[in-house]
Amino acid sequence: MWKSSEGWSMRHALMLSLALNVWLLLRLAHEREYNLGTDENFRGFCTxxxxxxxxxxxxxxxxxxxxxxxxxxxxxxxxxxxxxxxxxxxxQAGDKTTVVISGWQAMSYFSDVRNICWFLEPELAKEVIRLHKIVGNAVTEGRHIVAGTGSTQLFQAALYALSYGGTEPISVVSATPYYSFYRQVVEYMKSGLYKWAGDASSFNEDKPYIELITSPNNPDGFMRQPVVNRSKGMLVHDFAYYWPQYTPITSPADHDIMLFTVSKCTGHAGMRIGWALVKDEEIARRMTKYIELSSIGVSKDSQFRAAKIVKAVSDSCEHAYDxxxxxxxxxxxxxxxxxxxxxxxxxxxxxxxxxxxxxxxxxxxxxxxxxxxxxxxxxxxxxxxxxxxxxxxxxxxxxxxxxxxxxxxxxxxxxxxxxxxxxxxxxxxxxx
Amino acid sequence: MWKSSEGWSMRHALMLSLALNVWLLLRLAHEREYNLGTDENFRGFCTxxxxxxxxxxxxxxxxxxxxxxxxxxxxxxxxxxxxxxxxxxxxQAGDKTTVVISGWQAMSYFSDVRNICWFLEPELAKEVIRLHKIVGNAVTEGRHIVAGTGSTQLFQAALYALSYGGTEPISVVSATPYYSFYRQVVEYMKSGLYKWAGDASSFNEDKPYIELITSPNNPDGFMRQPVVNRSKGMLVHDFAYYWPQYTPITSPADHDIMLFTVSKCTGHAGMRIGWALVKDEEIARRMTKYIELSSIGVSKDSQFRAAKIVKAVSDSCEHAYDxxxxxxxxxxxxxxxxxxxxxxxxxxxxxxxxxxxxxxxxxxxxxxxxxxxxxxxxxxxxxxxxxxxxxxxxxxxxxxxxxxxxxxxxxxxxxxxxxxxxxxxxxxxxxx
The missing domain is CATH 3.90.1150.10 (Aspartate Aminotransferase, domain 1)
Structure with missing residues (x-):
């Protein structure tokens, strides 16, 4: 990140200082009542x-x-x-994933105005591509990356982009058992752009439709392929779980819209960071527009942190077997x-x-x-x-x-x- | 944040170490080509x-x-x-607003499961209340706080909460000149819950409606009051600019739904953090549900950082006139x-x-x-x-x-x- 030409000694000092921070933070953390992620009585976002x-x-x-x-x-x-x-x-991974952000950094709405996704931090984009190349789970060449507040927001961005300009609500289907959240998310806005049409296996209309394919599938874990296979179909592939701790990586996924999230890849659900790999430029542009209208972009702080975490995962794959x-x-x-x-x-x-x-x-x-x-x-x-x-x-x-x-x-x-x-x-x- | 009982010396060491970090970061930052917030050619989120x-x-x-x-x-x-x-x-404010987050912190979706807004970080809630008390711009007693990915997401959460359960789309109005984004945001999902009905001054239907009041107003800067004043009206007050650098604080605002954002208060637009002060528990619950369905909560990293920045603002008001x-x-x-x-x-x-x-x-x-x-x-x-x-x-x-x-x-x-x-x-x- 730092492009200093002569700053090696300062960088080292910074690393040492950061290590000291982390050691102190860890010591303090053991003493305080740390209540993040340890309270077993949570009641939120169930059905x-x-x-x-x-x-x-x-x-x-x-x-x-x-x-x-x-x-x-x-x-x-x-x-x-x-x-x-x-x-x-x-x-156990220690300080290499500690993020430090000064008060004056990352204040603007904008990250990279020359990119279609103007709120995507270049460092996150770089690390996402590197990780996919190392793992071999998705094609990144010739794809646009769109960042989202988790893949939940990206899923809705994809629906918006694919249904844009239609004259009637487009059917959204997924084969049972499907992720319970999909139906709620498709229905809650009573949108005129799209509608929930249930189980993909029983969809037989000769109209445009969007099929959601989660592979491995949530909830049952099986690998999935599209089931409707009609000419007017548009596909959204949710690859939240297509990572090698969960399932064999048999080939790089190569589809029009592929959704990923740090939540299930690295475990950082609280960051709310996801990304989409999108083949078509116009779809990427519309997905970006959706996220602009929904939340004027995505937290920069979490994008910085996600970049650091994803980098640490890649580094661990390349340098440290144990x-x-x-x-x-x-x-x-x-x-x-x-x-x-x-x-x-x-x-x-x-x-x-x-x-x-x-x-x-x-x-x-x-x-x-x-x-x-x-x-x-x-x-x-x-x-x-x-x-x-x-x-x-x-x-x-x-x-x-x-x-x-x-x-x-x-x-x-x-x-x-x-x-x-x-x-x-x-x-x-x-x-x- | 740290509840250590014996950790004073360690805290001091941590502060010293953080100060060293910041100094080093500042030195490095002056040397690199820093491209955040300085590129004058941005093209994003215009009309x-x-x-x-x-x-x-x-x-x-x-x-x-x-x-x-x-x-x-x-x-x-x-x-x-x-x-x-x-x-x-x-x-110029230096290191007191530098945030340090370790790789293992804030991983869960949940922040405080006993709160209606289960993804709201308690530290942010505390600092928001403190700031409002110091500035005197809003009543916080008896209010629920709902966090959002900027006030843009909260505005949509409010529309969802207020229109929930209706049999036909409720009219959304705002007096001209109104914030240009409002209309786009109300219309983009073609929602069956609500519809854009334009200038509040010409609204005269005897049906439920939602009136948006931005005060001081965006774009023209004038202080605003509701203009429809019919019995079936529900009001959303956008107080993004009701801060003492922009306008005299004449009294604490006291309305059903009041929206705030760090973007225009402290200048941290890239954080995407806003908050709503909500009188009615059921409305707060539905707004929370909207943000769950929209993005499963709000970045914890940015909430931590926002808490730190808001605290620094309050501290500067209480301790340092210059x-x-x-x-x-x-x-x-x-x-x-x-x-x-x-x-x-x-x-x-x-x-x-x-x-x-x-x-x-x-x-x-x-x-x-x-x-x-x-x-x-x-x-x-x-x-x-x-x-x-x-x-x-x-x-x-x-x-x-x-x-x-x-x-x-x-x-x-x-x-x-x-x-x-x-x-x-x-x-x-x-x-x-």
Whole structure:
């Protein structure tokens, strides 16, 4: 970032000084009550019904909320995909990802006015391209990068760009089970640009449509291809989970609109940074316009920080095998999935999907997808798996929100160790 | 922020170390080509037509873009309100506003799950309340704070919350001249929740409506009150400019929904941080829901930084008269307005509004509003003031975008000194 020609000694002094900062910050952090990402009682962005029912439960039964002294009384919230699992990696990674921003920096709305996406920080763009090249999970040549406040905003930017100028609302479809948030996001503005048309498998109109393809899929983890395959289709590929800790990287994805996010790649959900790789210039321009109208760009501070984190991931891949971010994360996911399958086997009440093994060109390893969410099915008589698990103080998201049966639930696999341990312990102990 | 019980010596060490960082960063920054906020050729978020015409100009006439050696050939873009004027204050303020964030911090989606606005950082909430109390520009007691990616996102959150559950699109009105962005933002999603109904002065339907009141007003700088005053009205007050560098603080604003932003208060537009003070709990809940659906919350990094900057402003008000942020900024604005009025007088081709003096309870000073935008009118035969100024390589925004005559233009008063100097120099030299 610093283009100083003679500043080597100062740079070194700065690095030393930063290292001192980080050491001091870490020391202080251990002493204070650090309440970010460690409160297990969060109630936010569940599905609407879930949030309100949990809130009413919590009012009538405060023990479910406030008792922490007994693990058996503790509510484990695995409803959403808060990726706090990654915190321990970044703690160990130390100071190289510490960001320092002075009060006078980054004040303007603008980042690079010669770029279509005028609010995209060039450093973030550079690091995103570098990471994709290292991992080999997406083609970046000849693509425009559009930054977003998470991929949620980019998904809406894509819908806006693809439906722009239409005479009637365009149908938006996704094959079940689909990400529960998609439907809410498509519907909440009652937009005249697009409308939710449900399961892609049953879409058979001879009209333009937009198909959303999440691969690996949220919630069930399977690799996905478009299912409608009609001539008037436009595709949006959500690759939030197409990273080598979750799934074999079989080839660089090469599609018109591809969405990525740091939330599920590096675990930095609080940054709210995502990016789209977009083939068509006019679509990139319209997506940029959407983000201008929605929020006049994207936080520069988080873009700086994202650039630094993404750089650290790439550096770890190139220079340090034992602390290679994807290797470390792959092993955590592998262990978690192994423990989940053991618990499911012990209990005998549930089932989980089986994923075919494939060769990962990034890691040179053959393995089956180990998704960020477990798509758990209650076998036998239990019709409402979410309620059943709720009675065991495990909060999950019902299959009904994903266009499927309530016999299914989606469970986050990315929570902190203590929660994950307790979850698998409780699951193994359940008997019908 | 740090609740260490024994960490005083470490805190001091940290402060020393941070000071060293800042000094080193400043030294390095002077050596590198720093391109944030200093490129005068930005093309982003103008009005759609403006952007494209400027882009085509720039293609056909590269001298307007690339020649910097002759000030007369330099394009001055005062179209938008990029508040880069404030950069010099924050450079002088030094290290106390430097933010340091480690790689493992702020990873979760959640900030405070016991708050309605679960993504609001408690530190930002605390500093926002403190600043309002010091300045006396808004009532904070009994209000819910909702954070947003700038007040642009909060404005849309307010529309969503107020129109929620209606059976037909609710009319959104604002008295002319109104902020040009409002209309675009209301219309771009073709929402079934609300629709643009234009000038509030001519609204006379006996139906629910939402009136937007910007005070001081963008573009013309006048203090505003609601103009429709019918029984079924809901009001959104945009107080982006209700700060003592721009206008006398006559009393704490006390309305149902009040929007603020750091962009125009402290000049940190690149942070994209705004906040709403909301009286009704259900409205605050729905606004929060909107921001969840729009972007799953707001950058934590920028919230941390905003908290630090807002704290520094409050500290400067309480402890340091000579570097009091609002005092320094008031005097800059005062000088700029004085120079603009001189230039207008010398030229004889233009006019600007006159603002009645009022007593400011914050500064104990009587003065007239000195707005962040100048609402300039071309007198005489010039019908298209924007084109006329464009011929002099001054980019402004035409009155037609604000629902007014093209004889008017809106001109940013918050650009950097070098641009502002050149602008007033050119203006004074113009003769009919």
């Amino acid at each position: 609407e019904e879930k949030a309100s029912s949990f809130l009413s439960n919590s009012t009538s039964n405060s023990s479910a909320i406030d008792e922490f002294d007994d693990d058996q009384g503790r509510v484990i919230n695995l409803d959403h995909g808060d990726p706090t699992m990654y915190e321990s990696y970044w703690r 602390s290679n971010f994807f290797e470390v994360s792959y092993h955590v996911m592998s262990q978690r999935w192994s423990r989940l399958r053991d618990a499911v086997k012990k209990s005998g009440m549930f089932s989980t999907p089986k994923f075919p093994p494939a060769f990962c060109k990034y890691s040179n390893r053959t393995f089956g997808t180990q998704p960020a969410f477990a798509w758990l099915k209650c076998e036998g008589d239990i019709e409402d798996c979410e309620s059943f698990l709720r009675d065991h103080k495990i909060l999950t998201r019902s299959g009904k929100h994903f266009g499927m049966s309530p016999k299914y639930v989606r469970i986050s696999m990315l929570d902190q160790d203590s929660n994950y341990d307790l979850f698998t312990k409780r699951l193994s102990a359940m008997r019908s | 759609e037509e403006k952007a494209s015409s400027f882009l085509s100009n720039s293609t056909s006439n590269s001298s307007a873009i690339d020649e910097f050696d002759d000030d007369q050939g330099r394009v001055i873009n005062l179209d938008h309100g990029d508040p880069t004027m404030y950069e010099s204050y924050w450079r 570097s009091n942020f609002f005092e320094v900024s008031y005097h800059v604005m005062s000088q700029r307005w004085s120079r603009l009025r001189d230039a207008v007088k010398k030229s004889g081709m233009f006019s600007t509004p006159k603002f009645p003096p009022a007593f400011c309870k914050y500064s104990n000073r009587t003065f007239g509003t000195q707005p962040a935008f100048a609402w300039l009118k071309c007198e005489g035969d010039i019908e298209d003031c924007e084109s006329f100024l464009r011929d002099h390589k001054i980019l402004t925004r035409s009155g037609k975008h604000f629902g007014m005559s093209p004889k008017y233009v809106r001109i940013s008063m918050l650009d950097q000194d070098s641009n502002y100097d050149l602008f007033t120099k050119r203006l004074s030299a113009m003769r009919s």
